[in-house]
Amino acid sequence: MNSAELVAWYERERRDLPWRDPSVSAWQILVSEFMLQQTPVVRVLPRWLEWVDRWPTPSATAAASPADILRAWGKLGYPRRAKRLHECAAVIATEHGDVVPDDVQTLLTLPGVGSYTARAIACFAYGQWVPVVDTNVRRVVARAVQGLADAGAPSATRDEAAVAALLPNDESTPTFSAALMELGAVVCTARSPRCGICPLSSCAWRSAGFPAGEAVPKRVQKYAGTDRQVRGRLLDVLRDSTTPVQRNALDVVWLTDPAQRDRALDSLLVDGLVEQTEDGRFALCGEGDDARGACGA
DNA sequence: AATGCGTGGCG
DNA sequence: TCGCCAAGCAT
Numbered sequence: 226m227n228s229a230e231l232v233a234w235y236e237r238e239r240r241d242l243p244w245r246d247p248s249v250s251a252w253q254i255l256v257s258e259f260m261l262q263q264t265p266v267v268r269v270l271p272r273w274l275e276w277v278d279r280w281p282t283p284s285a286t287a288a289a290s291p292a293d294i295l296r297a298w299g300k301l302g303y304p305r306r307a308k309r310l311h312e313c314a315a316v317i318a319t320e321h322g323d324v325v326p327d328d329v330q331t332l333l334t335l336p337g338v339g340s341y342t343a344r345a346i347a348c349f350a351y352g353q354w355v356p357v358v359d360t361n362v363r364r365v366v367a368r369a370v371q372g373l374a375d376a377g378a379p380s381a382t383r384d385e386a387a388v389a390a391l392l393p394n395d396e397s398t399p400t401f402s403a404a405l406m407e408l409g410a411v412v413c414t415a416r417s418p419r420c421g422i423c424p425l426s427s428c429a430w431r432s433a434g435f436p437a438g439e440a441v442p443k444r445v446q447k448y449a450g451t452d453r454q455v456r457g458r459l460l461d462v463l464r465d466s467t468t469p470v471q472r473n474a475l476d477v478v479w480l481t482d483p484a485q486r487d488r489a490l491d492s493l494l495v496d497g498l499v500e501q502t503e504d505g506r507f508a509l510c511g512e513g514d515d516a517r518g519a520c521g522a
Numbered sequence: 523a524a525t526g527c528g529t530g531g532c533g
Numbered sequence: 534t535c536g537c538c539a540a541g542c543a544t
Binding site for chain 2: 263
Binding site for chain 1: 537540
């Protein structure tokens with residue numbers, strides 16, 4: 226892969242995303258990475274802008290209540306990410322002097338920070354030479370380098386080695402990794418890739434005549450009718466109420482299957498997103514002043 | 523290793 | 534319409 230032509234394309238065509246601004250702090254980059262886990266850029270944009278303005282540092286974030294955090298997270302989805310981001314802020318504030326760690330090993334110890342996010346922070350916030358592998362990068366490498374329509378099953382070790390082999394050995398590494406991700410996001414997309422505008426002069430998939438991928442039945446997760454949908458509806462009610470709600474206010478969001486509803490509510494309690502007051506009502510964790518700490522936050 | 527975890531837009 | 538997809542992580 227010709228890194229120079231990819232970087233040149235990126236410098237010319239890249240989207241003007243606010244977390245790419247050089248003035249953005251490592252913590253704010255970390256926030257963007259949490260929000261972008263499994264969530265499209267367009268949905269993250271307004272949330273991120275509000276969030277970093279309201280809580281610009283780890284300690285400021287840690288000082289917020291879980292309820293405030295969950296409301297600011299809004300409907301980004303996967304609210305456990307918001308809780309982990311809150312926990313992550315507390316760990317950085319108390320154990321790392323309010324400074325986001327700069328090495329992958331330490332980053333991996335933080336709540337909600339996995340292989341991708343740790344490397345993204347080390348690379349994009351600190352300019353380190355580390356392979357950054359997300360779903361876009363895996364797809365681009367599978368096509369341009371391996372000549373396959375789609376990436377195979379994820380394997381962190383193997384995938385990172387494959388990307389490391391492509392990384393330029395100079396200060397352009399972060400730009401190259403960003404460019405790889407950008408290419409996968411806007412050109413070399415999962416469905417209907419825009420090969421007509423691809424900046425790569427060499428692509429193994431194109432050279433091979435765009436062979437179709439094997440019909441791997443990678444099962445798609447259902448949503449309608451799942452516990453996740455019920456959890457979403459329950460949290461919707463709780464986000465909208467600044468006071469604890471009665472059980473029947475939650476019951477009405479899912480009447481078809483009371484057992485499922487109870488299971489979903491229980492899982493929210495287990496996850497530490499929701500708590501029950503002494504009089505049996507329900508609220509987001511940390512809703513009231515005296516409720517702080519009940520969720521271990 | 524496979525599964526659970528939100529949400530909404532698009533073809 | 535509805536299946537598919539979107540900068541993953543934890544268990």
